[in-house]
Amino acid sequence: xxxxxxxxxxxxxxxxxxxxxxxxxxxxxxxxxxxxxxxxxxxxxxxxxxxxxxxxxxxxxxxxxxxxxxxxxxxxxxxxxxxxxxxxxxxxxxxxxxxxxxxxxxxxxxxxxxxxxxxxxxxxxxxxxxxxxxxxxxxxxxxxxxxxxxxxxxxxxxxxxxxxxxxxxxxxxxxxxxxxxxxxxxxxxxxxxxxxxxxxxxxxxxxxxxxxxxxxxxxxxxxxxxxxxxxxxxxxxxxxxxxxxxxx
Numbered sequence: 468x469x470x471x472x473x474x475x476x477x478x479x480x481x482x483x484x485x486x487x488x489x490x491x492x493x494x495x496x497x498x499x500x501x502x503x504x505x506x507x508x509x510x511x512x513x514x515x516x517x518x519x520x521x522x523x524x525x526x527x528x529x530x531x532x533x534x535x536x537x538x539x540x541x542x543x544x545x546x547x548x549x550x551x552x553x554x555x556x557x558x559x560x561x562x563x564x565x566x567x568x569x570x571x572x573x574x575x576x577x578x579x580x581x582x583x584x585x586x587x588x589x590x591x592x593x594x595x596x597x598x599x600x601x602x603x604x605x606x607x608x609x610x611x612x613x614x615x616x617x618x619x620x621x622x623x624x625x626x627x628x629x630x631x632x633x634x635x636x637x638x639x640x641x642x643x644x645x646x647x648x649x650x651x652x653x654x655x656x657x658x659x660x661x662x663x664x665x666x667x668x669x670x671x672x673x674x675x676x677x678x679x680x681x682x683x684x685x686x687x688x689x690x691x692x693x694x695x696x697x698x699x700x701x702x703x704x705x706x707x708x709x710x711x712x713x714x715x
Contacts, residue, residue, distance in 0.1 A: 548588015
């Protein structure tokens with residue numbers, strides 16, 4: 468199932484669709500179909516490279532910001548992996564674009580909103596002979612910020628969101644940690660993640676972060692109409708989230 472999800476994720480990239488349309492147009496002999504395929508490729512390029520369209524779609528889908536009431540406390544904060552990677556040449560882990568998940572988790576702990584931190588996430592992609600594990604990497608950096616190891620629970624077997632929830636539930640049950648908990652993940656990932664965790668019977672409330680698209684980014688400007696390579700990446704992420712939440 469894990470391998471299938473990765474293949475599906477790859478095929479949900481609009482850039483791949485364009486390449487396939489152009490590739491088929493090269494080998495097909497019917498001139499009418501050849502023109503249709505190339506026009507379709509051009510249409511896809513204009514739509515999926517447009518930042519105005521994807522930013523509005525993204526902004527509409529992602530979870531809106533949450534403000535915690537002063538003094539509100541939760542038994543734990545569950546931070547989802549997918550915020551760091553490993554460089555095999557340097558033999559070192561690095562935070563990625565989603566590192567706001569880490570920042571907000573540490574912030575919530577030091578502000579007293581969460582008593583424990585549950586780190587969930589192994590390696591979504593196998594890292595050969597490194598010994599690297601993302602959950603361990605996150606936990607170490609939390610300890611470096613003077614968060615006691617006794618307040619950090621680590622789940623390091625999961626490779627996707629469904630496994631995040633399943634294995635987190637087992638961990639929480641084993642140490643008798645009840646809710647409510649804050650679910651800490653990227654705003655665009657929150658709709659799917661929240662549904663998955665609730666389905667596993669975990670008492671969670673959303674705490675979205677890592678806002679890659681802000682309301683101001685959804686405004687119509689001349690720059691937003693210029694074809695952008697970044698737009699393709701955003702579409703790939705958003706489509707995976709939408710398909711993922713439909714299939715839950």
